Amino acid sequence: MSITPRVFLVDDQPAVLKALARLLVSAGFEVAPFESAPAFLDSGYAETPGCLVLDLSMPGMNGLELQQALAARDSLLPVIFLSGHGDIESGVQAMKFGAADFLTKPVDGDKLLRTVLAAFESNRKSRLERAELDDIRQRLAGLTPREREVLALVVDGKLNKQAAASLGTTEKTIKVHRARVMSKMRVSSLAELVRLADRGGIRAAAFDKP
């Protein structure tokens, strides 16, 4: 069903690019090499599964700038930085922007492969999470405004009676709404509903002051 994750390599030094690609290929990874940051951005791979192995300093757009550009595009690709000199300042900045790791050249093959594998794993997880969240959001989008209000009050821990009172309706009506919400959200217990609503970002407070 899903595409094989790939390692996207970006380095302005052709010899280094080639060698790293070989190493990753030898370990059985699929590799896509790029000689510059813009070349990668233009390739449209930012949304695909895998990870990015990125040289920190490059002419034109450097590694940090590419990382920020990807963040702006909401890309989930973990970024592994390679740096020639152990430039602490750049390293700190890269980690602040959410880099997966920061390795210094020359990099040991096993270490790089482990890091890549870890990055793949984290990418897989975040992609799953992203998919789950999308699902929840879709289900939430299927609710009517009245059902959402009921949902908010229910996850807030209000009893049907209290909810009816605060919405100015009968307890029976609330019960009907609540059953419909449970079925639309495809949950069977209240605890499950609370968890989904929480992940979907629904909070009672959002309705306190309409």
Added chain:
Amino acid sequence: MLDLRTLALAAMMSGLVFFVATLALWRLVPLERSLRDWTVGALLMAVGNLLLGLRGIIPDFASIVVANAAVVLSLGFMYVGTRKLVGMAPGRPWHWLAAGAALVSCVVFTYVVPSVPMRVVLMSALYFPLGLACGWLFWHQDEAPTKAIDRLTALIFFGGAFLVVTRAIAATSLPLSTAYVSTPSWFVAAPYFYSTLLNVWMAIMLTLKVSARLQRQLAEVHSNRLRTTEAELRESEQRLTLAADAARLGIWIRDLGQDEIWASGQWRALFGFTPSQRLTLAQVLQRVHPADRRMVSQTFGQPRCEAGASEAAFRIELPDGELRWIVSLERVEFDAAGQPILIRGVSRDITVSKQAELEIEQKRMEVMHLARAAMLGELSGALAHELNQPLTAILSNAQAAQRFLAHDEVDFDELHAILQDIVDEDKRAGEVIRRLRQLFAKGETLSERVDVNALVLEVFHLLRKDLTNQAVTFQMDLAPELPAAKADRVQLEQVLINLVTNACDAMQSLATPLRLIVVRTAVGADQSILVSVIDQGSGVPAGDLEQVFQSFYTTKERGMGLGLSICRNIVSANGGRLWGENNPDRGASFHFSVPLHAAEAT
């Protein structure tokens, strides 16, 4: 036979000859003061004889009184002349007194108490002391070359004195005939004979004496001049020696005929020889430091056949092991046939100045070394990166190969390619290290052909990472077909790195798109190559454009302030110039020139 008048005339004529001779001598040799008196004496003698000879024709007063007085006066003048001639003072004017006495006595014994014998006796009394004195003076004259002449002259004077004494004695007994004019007795004739002899001899004598005296003076002048020249020579030699000693100059002369060297005391002290030691070329060469010996023996050992001086600086080693620096200047001298006959030279101890010079050179090299070390520190980041690239590629390639080998099916083509890449990258790393070592090497300034455009490219490659990190655009504006420069390539590279690094630093506060460095190469004026590094920074405050080249002047937080001062030193050592100026719009430019390589210069 001879009558009185003929005798008187002969005496007068000889007196005239005497007069003319002395007059001519006096005019010719006015410096001989006695000749004036002799001339007057000769004239008076001639006049006296004339008047005497005219006795009976002219009045007695003239022929007796005046004539006798004139003759006495004449002898008196001769006496004065003699005194002067022998180098005495003129003495008192006895001759005038004698002449006066003669005048008075003649008047008395002619007119008042006429008596011929008395006249003769009195006249004799006046002649006698004068003749005796003259003879005496001549006799005792001690002038070697004319001794015979002086003696003869003295004898003639003595003879005269004897004659007048004889006449005085005879005058009392001899009767005087009135016919004495036509047939004169010896008594009457002798004075005229004597006078003629005296006149002729005196003329001859004076000529001889004056000639001899002139000859002697000439010889004296000559020998005086010789003596003076000799003294002057000695004097100037002493002065020269003094000056040479004061200047610590050792003087030496090498006679090419014999293998022997004469040397002044100063020179011997300089080279550690004793003052009396005999010196040969081999001995001197033995003193010269072995490393310089060949050069010295070539320069000074073989006399060249062209004129002109040659100079050489070399080291000598004294017997006690002391080392001295000597500068020696020599000049070959040739004989008339153009063959070298001797070599003259001076040597001077330049140990102190040479040591100072060496120390300065040492210091300069140390500073340059320091500068290189400092630059290496600054460049270490870039160099580490340069080394890291090939190392990364090598490690990754090698580990990839290991993994490929572990696969079931081994792709040998791939392995081959990997190994080739490893070799290439390793070479690249080696090249980086070679460059690094060169930059770090401590060496003297070389003069080699430098392709300045290639140099700019190399500097760009070296600094590429730094430039990239600082987001500086590096633009190269290189002149096509630029001729080679004559300089030390590594040093020029250092200067260029320094200037580019400075330009980067100057633009740190600038927005990244504006950070631009232009490096321009061009053929400059007067056979040079001009390299300019142009930045867009804030420029240099106008008053500081020269100050930036001074040591320890810096505007950087962590700068030592040595960069530009060392750069200027380096460029000067390479025969060029380094200067800075502000650009008309913004930023500053630093330019340096280096001479063209000789083969390229036109």
